[in-house]
Amino acid sequence: MEYFMKTKYVRLKSLRNRYLVAGKDGESVKQSRNGNAIRACWIVEMVDGKPNLIRLRSCHGKYLTASDDRFLLGWTGNKVFQTSGTGDEPAVQWEPVSVSDLPSYIRLRSPCFGKFLRANGGAPPWRKSVTVDVQESAVTQVWILWCVDTLTDQGIDSDLCSSGHESDQSTGASSPTSSSSPLNLPFKSGILDLHNAKIIRLLSHHNKYLWAHEDGDLVIQGKHGSQKQAYWAVEHITPVKGGSLVRLKSSYQKYLTATEDNFLLGATGKKVKQTVPAKLDYSIEWELIRDGNKVRLKTWDGNFLRANGGVPPWRNSVTHDLPHLSKDKLLWGIEVFDVYDD
Structure with a gap:
């Protein structure tokens, strides 16, 4: 006992x-x-x-x-x-x-x-x-x-420190570093307890995680959720009706960004990247909308973060796309690993 x-x-x-x-x-x-x-x-x-x-x-x-x-x-x-x-x-x-x-x-x-x-x-x-x-x-x-x-609580804090979590002085957020070694973080709250979520993972309908690519630019899907590239620090902006408005920072200290660049010429999807904008603007803001036990991530222009499948170059790619497309591709499971103190 x-x-x-x-x-x-x-x-x-x-x-x-x-x-x-x-x-x-x-x-x-x-x-x-x-x-x-x-x-x-x-x-x-x-x-x-x-x-x-x-x-x-x-x-x-x-x-x-x-x-x-x-x-x-x-x-x-x-x-x-x-x-x-x-x-x-x-x-x-x-x-x-x-x-x-x-x-x-x-x-x-x-x-x-x-x-x-x-x-x-x-x-x-x-x-x-x-x-x-x-x-x-x-x-x-x-x-x-x-x-x-x-x-113990101390063990969790120790794991976070030894994994290289660094404090973001401007926001109070905590992010994993760029090392590719596995993380071993126990969860801190329920899957959809988002109001004070601090570190999360996002799981696509392909059972792959939203990954920050090691090149510090691309955003893809990866199978290994224990790697640091799968963890995102949450910066809360303001609550919105039915959801939360947040920024997500990768292990490379860059923001998940909805760009206006087409992923492929003639296709609807647009590129999602990691960026460090000169000014924090709408392109790095995401509205988390609950949908059952999952969420959708909505951009400023009404598109949604989408996990693509199929043959290359679509396989494992991530875009932001039109809301009327296949709903499953827009749904993400969310796992909360650390929370801000209320």
């Missing part, structure tokens, strides 16, 4: 060297070797009046939840989900149980069902799955052991 009392954020690693991760669909839970992914980070919440119980909240703002739904008919394991709720539901509460001969490991028991969180192996559909299950043989008992990686 002491692991969870000392930190706000944890990662849980099974003896299979895989991390407990929240599925991209916002519902499933599984195992992954990628511990740097934000989906491997869980917010720890203590349960009022029950000092031996905790809740774990995913990057989707949902709780790790035990259920009585069978994972496979005829087997003991039950499904584990991410669910919304107030946190008062018994199924979202977990009891960390220490292991006397393995001090760095714990078991997570669901008091609601009396079963343990289990990292399964073997052939599909068991491989990489997570269930709540009974404590069985000596072989399967190790499947319910989890190593806890903790990050």
Whole structure:
């Protein structure tokens, strides 16, 4: 229990060297070797009046939840989900149980069902799955052991500093530097908690991140969200009805800019670049408009930031384009990693 009392954020690693991760669909839970992914980070919440119980909240703002739904008919394991709720539901509460001969490991028991969180192996559909299950043989008992990686507030600040975050004296914003080494930042708030967002990532419908290219000029889509090029510092300008007006600064200390240059002759899309304008003007201002659990980024002239696909030169390119084009291409998932103090 002491692991969870000392930190706000944890990662849980099974003896299979895989991390407990929240599925991209916002519902499933599984195992992954990628511990740097934000989906491997869980917010720890203590349960009022029950000092031996905790809740774990995913990057989707949902709780790790035990259920009585069978994972496979005829087997003991039950499904584990991410669910919304107030946190008062018994199924979202977990009891960390220490292991006397393995001090760095714990078991997570669901008091609601009396079963343990289990990292399964073997052939599909068991491989990489997570269930709540009974404590069985000596072989399967190790499947319910989890190593806890903790990050205190000080650890988070240290990670930010060691990653080269520099303060922007004019705005108070904080931006990653130009190094291409991976970042390992736990999230600080819910996905759409934008009013005081400080560091974010934007994920396109291609499951690629908005990337500041290392040439300090281009803006593209990249698969690796752990790289610093995927992080953008947010400078808030003023709230607008239904959204927020912001500037986004890349790891190269340049602004995401909607230019008036055509991306391709005869096509509607216009280039998006990183720039340092002589004067802060409308070209670097973006209106974040909520659309379900995603956002659209609107320019001053009514265009929207668009993630393109297809064959080169469209593949992995980013433009700003007309609002009546394919809506999916204009939608971005947004992940908040740091916030300004209110």
